[in-house]
Amino acid sequence: MNISFKHVTAAVIALTMSAGFVPSICGSFQMFEGTSLTAYAADVNTAKVSNYDELKAAIENENISTIIITADIDVPCETIKRSTVTTLQLVIDRSLTIESAEGKKFTIKRTAAEGANSGSLTSVFGIKGNGKDDGYNNVATNTVEVEFRNIIIDGGAVWSEDGITNTSPHNSGVSGRAMIDVFQGAVLNLGDGLELRNSSTTNSTDTTCSDGGTSANYGGAVRVDYTRPHGGGTVNVKAGSVIHDCYANGGWGGALGAYNFAHLNVYGGTIYNCASGHGGAIGCTYRAGTSRDDAATVNMYGGYIHDCYANYRGGAINFDGNTENYVLGGKIENCHASLGGAIAMSDGNVILHLPDIATGQLTIEGCGESNFTPDFGYSGLGRNSSGSKLVLNDNNVVTISFDAMRSDDDKYASLTITKQLDDDGIWQGNSLGEAFPGDPVQAGYVFDGWYDNKEYSGVPVTAQTVFDKDTTLYAKWKDHDHEWSYTADKNTITAECTADSICNAKNGLTLTLCAPEALTYDGKEKSAYIADDYNKAAFPDNYTIEYYKGKNKLSAAPVDAGDYTAKVKVGDAVASVDFTVSKAELTVTSERYSGTYDEAAHGITVDIGDSDAVVYYASEELTKDNYKTVGTTEDLTFSDAGEYTVYFYVVSDNYIPVPAGGSNTISIAKAEAKFDTKPTAIADLKFNGEEQALVLAGSSEDGRYVYAVSDSEEQAPDDEAYSEDIPDGKEAGTYFVWFKVKGDKNTLDTEAECVEAVIDENSSSLGDVNNDGKINVTDITKIAAHVKGKKLLKNDEFIRADVNKDGKITVTDITKVAAHVKGKKLLK
Structure with missing residues (x-):
């Protein structure tokens, strides 16, 4: 046929x-x-x-x-x-x-x-x-x-x-x-x-x-x-x-x-x-x-x-x-x-x-x-x-060559087709039709069509594609349909293709979970990672690494020092790797305090940088055995003048302090006491025969005033001569009142200073017993009543009646006042 x-x-x-x-x-x-x-x-x-x-x-x-x-x-x-x-x-x-x-x-x-x-x-x-x-x-x-x-x-x-x-x-x-x-x-x-x-x-x-x-x-x-x-x-x-x-x-x-x-x-x-x-x-x-x-x-x-x-x-x-x-x-x-x-x-x-x-x-x-x-x-x-x-x-x-892309010497097939004559007798292109070859076979791959370029762009060529010139077609291959199973051994998961075919995936069939590379605490997350040399066909997903501290699952990669486990799951296989984030070495330094009393509290300074270390303080030596019971995390400070020793002990979850403990001192020197107001001499003191305060008291918040009376305005009295009592004077004359602030536990004594106080003679009032500005018989009567003991004179009256200033009221005083009244001999 x-x-x-x-x-x-x-x-x-x-x-x-x-x-x-x-x-x-x-x-x-x-x-x-x-x-x-x-x-x-x-x-x-x-x-x-x-x-x-x-x-x-x-x-x-x-x-x-x-x-x-x-x-x-x-x-x-x-x-x-x-x-x-x-x-x-x-x-x-x-x-x-x-x-x-x-x-x-x-x-x-x-x-x-x-x-x-x-x-x-x-x-x-x-x-x-x-x-x-x-x-x-x-x-x-x-x-x-x-x-x-x-x-x-x-x-x-x-x-x-x-x-x-x-x-x-x-x-x-x-x-x-x-x-x-x-x-x-x-x-x-x-x-x-x-x-x-x-x-x-x-x-x-x-x-x-x-x-x-x-x-x-x-x-x-x-x-x-x-x-x-x-x-x-x-x-x-x-x-x-x-x-x-x-x-x-x-x-x-x-x-x-x-x-x-x-x-x-x-x-x-x-x-x-x-x-x-x-x-x-x-x-x-x-x-x-x-x-x-x-x-x-x-x-x-x-x-x-x-x-x-x-x-x-x-x-x-x-x-x-x-x-x-x-x-x-x-x-x-x-x-x-x-x-x-x-x-x-x-x-x-x-x-x-x-x-x-x-x-x-x-x-x-x-x-x-x-x-x-x-x-x-x-x-x-x-x-x-x-x-x-x-x-x-x-x-x-037209010759169509097929390159199966399986090996250099495998050209697979060449198909030569006769062009078609059109009604004008001109040769036109033709298709392969029924002579198009079957699908080639390559172990471990699936044939994915014939293409007219090695980049496999465009659409695949078919039996109906018309060719009008010699053309080479290239086989496109894709991996066969893998059926992967996974087993884990420590930090490695191994993939095995169990499909009923030869699998060409030979390399990268292990996925390795690696511990973090920097394992000393630095305040940053310590992330495990998956080595990137695994076969993406065998391990096609994005895998999440989980972290555990003991049995407790963490929400993120660990930061703090400690023992951890990282895990990754592929299929039912779980790989894990243990790692330890070591404590970082922390250099601890301390500084003493030395200053003058200023009412503020002062302590030693312990430098722990930006670390999370905690410092315990105490007034006695601290060790790893007693720092929690004896020490306190609050600064141990002092405000009063004196010499103090403060002990410290440094602990941290993430650092190894060097040294872990030590001590330093606080030295607070006494401050110079300050005068708020200085004592001043009382003005217009007149002899009245009685003891009179010589100065008005000074004031100071830094101590107490002490006073001493001296006959010298050049040489301050010895310390034992001072008293907190305001000095008095009785006799008319000049008094040198020395004063200073006696410092307390936080202040020093001030330098002694001197103020001059004067009690003047009161000659203009002698004989005027009733102090009415006149010396007359009334005054003689008052003196006589005192001498006779009928009516004693008061202090100021007594002073004005003691005309001869012998400290006694006698007939002599009556005689002198009488002579003045009679004009025989006036009082000076």
Whole structure:
């Protein structure tokens, strides 16, 4: 069936090499519905399996769309019998993806079931389509598409030490049918990371096929069966897949073999060390007795085939029948056969399309010479029928290169697409369409799309993106979905990814809680910290450090000296680190007080800087044992003059005082006493015959006044001469009254000062006894009455009557006054 290129987009894919391009839009070629590449949907119905029974149950569960292999699995295969049931061990009849757990690669291995013939074992998998009717219609109507990716399927063969280096390798392991059978139109995608290996098919009379025939020896790894109405199918070999060390004993296709209505599309991948009778890597033929027109076809758009062998024809690829095939890209190297070391057109009228060798899209090396012309410059081509021919493609193309960004030498694939001719005959851009490669696989990462720049800006490229020039696309990767578990050991938390995949996070999987670096008290918070060398993917959150003093949780990082614990929690794991904030050394100094009494209280000064230290004071020596009971935190001060000793003791939660205790003195000298008012002499003192106060008393708050009377105004009397009594004088005359302030406990004595006091003579009043200003008989009478004792004179009268000043009142005084009154002798 021929479908126009306008309806189905073809492409060329190559792994680590340049590739060819699709046929001309003007021509037509065999490309069939059902060969589309599947876009991956989200995991909706996924089963994880780790053994054969779980795998079988998952395949039989029609609700499962993806099977994740989480361990190596042995599949026990039965002996082949003439029944479609016993030729296939596990039958997949719906669309399904089977792959290893993310980032890992497990093996599904064929083994012999108990009692089975190890040389005639069933296939491991049968891929059954749902195509309707017959032949090509099975392919066209099929909707079943199965993909194997990132997994190893091992056929159980055990090769000799030399391996498959010729057409007759030695196998000491099991053998039987191909590992995978495709029929009834099903599509099989060999995806990135798939490895098919160590499979040997045998030609035995006991072996039968799902198509009912007796030939089992074609398709060492994968075969597409034939029988009406169940035949046909499609195998898409994608970039990143590998088939090696597989053998079809004397049959077709050491790696891939196909009969009628089969379509093999090689978009990329690598096939090596495979052997058969026809097509060391790929063999396409038709069932005897059927039409050559229905023979299987191969379209190779890229990939790498090397070191493969065929006994007869096509060291790499063999074509039979009247078919049109395209080998437009890739590389074939070091393959060998009797006819066509690289490619053989061995039966019927095969039309083979090749690119112009000058484009470099297809490379054939080391495969011997071609046996016909024209060969367009290619070597290794063989033709067994003159009806077969080569056709050169020279369409206008665009090459799309894919860089999987996995390693320097991994270029993944190159796809060359033919531009489209518009109505004016001008080449326009085209999309990759169905030839867009599957998602690459990288252990520990999740593929996140193809981009046309290494910065991954813009939107991802899709199968529908139109290209009008050569372009390189780059794979974007992101970390796989980690499933972290955490364990703690002292101050370290270790992260372990427990997801069912290889995790590439190798560095920084420990989070370390560190004690504060400055651990001497300085009044600032002492914060623990998390070393910043941890992996942010493994420890994605912002973690809070908590602090404890003993069992008590603190509200913030500690400031004071003491023992602490810092903790951080990740998941259920708690790391902790103990640390001690040491007391700072505090230099303590003290100063004595020395001054003069000023009524104020004074104490010693103890300098503790800006610290929080507390000073205790006492009048006796303080120690660590008595400072609380004997001392006081209030300053010990004194106001009175004197000499005092004050003891101190310094304590602190955050400091070590040096010295912790000591003493100093307070010296308060007496002040000079001050006069408030000084004593003054009493004025106008007159002799009256009695003691009279000589001065008015002075006043002073600083002490008491003392007085002494001296006959000298130059020489102060001795201290013992002073008295607090106001000095008196009786006799008329001059008195030198010395005075000073006698200091108290806080003041000194003042210097003595002198004031002069005078008692004048009272001569003008002698004889005038009644003090009426006249001396007459009345005065004589008063004196006479006193002498006679009739009426004594008062003090002042007595003084005025003692005319002769002998201190006595006598007749003499009467006579003198009488003489004055008579005028005989006046009183002076």
